[in-house]
Amino acid sequence: MTHHTTQSPQFFLTAPSPCPYIEGQFERKVFTHLVGDKAPEMNDLLTQGGFRRSQNIAYRPACESCRACVSVRILAGEFQATKNMRRVIQRNSDLIGAMHDAEPSTEQYSLFRRYLDARHRKGGMSDMTVLDYAMMVEDTHVDTKIIEYRKRGPDSFITGRGQGELIAVALSDKMADGMSMVYSYFNPDFEDRSLGTFMILDHIARARAAGLPHVYLGYWVNGSRKMSYKVRFMPQEHLGPRGWERYEHEAV
Template sequence: MRHTLPIAPQFYVTAPQPCPYLPGRMERKLFTALQGDGAQKLNDTLSKQGFRRSQNVLYRPACAECNACLSARINVADFSPSRSQRKTLKRNKTLERRSTSPWATEEQYDLFRRYLADRHADGGMADMDTFEFAAMVEETPIRTRVVEYVDTDSGDLVAVCLTDVLDDGVSMVYSFYEPDRATASLGTYIILDHIEIARQNSLPHVYLGYWVPGSSKMGYKAAFSGLELHVNGAWEKMRAPETYDAQLHPLSNDPISEQVANISLPDGRPLRARRG
């Protein structure tokens, strides 16, 4: 009988490209393929180490001179809505949540195009066509849901979130919403509802992606109580936002080889031990 050892995931680094968050900086990403029978466990494990999913790829920033991007999640048990967040919930009381399998629709794509035209007309997704949009939604090897929000008064689809289900929470992969409802604070509402989804399913965390000190695009995440940041390999309760540093520190980051070696795999061992 022939026995083979499980193959450890292979990690790669992207070429430098302009940072979408901090002007004048370059970013690189460390990434690995998400595929096979172990995809769900790998996503669960690497999400706890600051990785994010995009279709069948897991990635996290691996910049040579900058470590400003910090993975953020909400500890559901520590969350308490602010006064303005309670108003946002009341303002959107006519919305109904509908959770479906990851399947793209024309109605979703139309909403997506309106959202991009208003919020991210010069972004990297601005030219995404229907096939690319379908791939973003449908190409997932793990437990993923499309969470739609429909106005029960008008019947209109007003918000959508592509959501992964992890063993310790829900991960908000990408969300978009009706730009004509600016006063409804739909982006905040989607996060608040995902906190409720996690609570209803006894899941402790809501993963939000990255928070970047000094980036106005990411400032809204700091408004949620119970926020935790992945700093130097561990999760910590968020301090006052102004105490986090977005300055360049050329010697503060480990070499890519060290970053990869210290990644823990689903079996609990670091990649360093797996290869040793």
């Protein structure tokens, strides 16, 4: 049996596989296991070093000839919503997000399947079963939360919970220096609400309220349309050879 410790984590390298973002490129990842009592501390350190979490695995790109994937984190305390973002907040003012421990439900999976079938039918997650989804949510040794977004009910201001159908869900890790958005999905019938943007804005507000400086968004790939939204949330920092550096870009 292999034992993993905080002092000497073991890292592994995947075999090359086609890159999902840049045609003609091949990706490789370096990864390690996040298990045991020290997993939250290790997750903090690795996330600050450009890793992402998937279940009990922390990984980051290790491609031989490409450095297009860049880790991005929003500076929550300095963030100011653009005019378009303020419209998104207003458009979703009838929603309330309830945060609780990472526990899957059939209602979540039903929404998850609708989202995948509408937006990512040919993606790598398209064949995930209800058990696969449960593992994605539950298989964590860090402080992982589920935020469910529903329409406000008459008692929302008392209980803090919305009522009605589930409209959007975010799976996120709470860390010492911020929140890391692991995965989010929403009802594709409400595309005009810009729910993906709204959930990021909600995470920024939650981080700021908790006094946490960062919201980690994962990887931005310059030139990839599906990743372009990540550089709209300013100010932010990108992880490069000299560490985290402020990235200047005009938000819209």
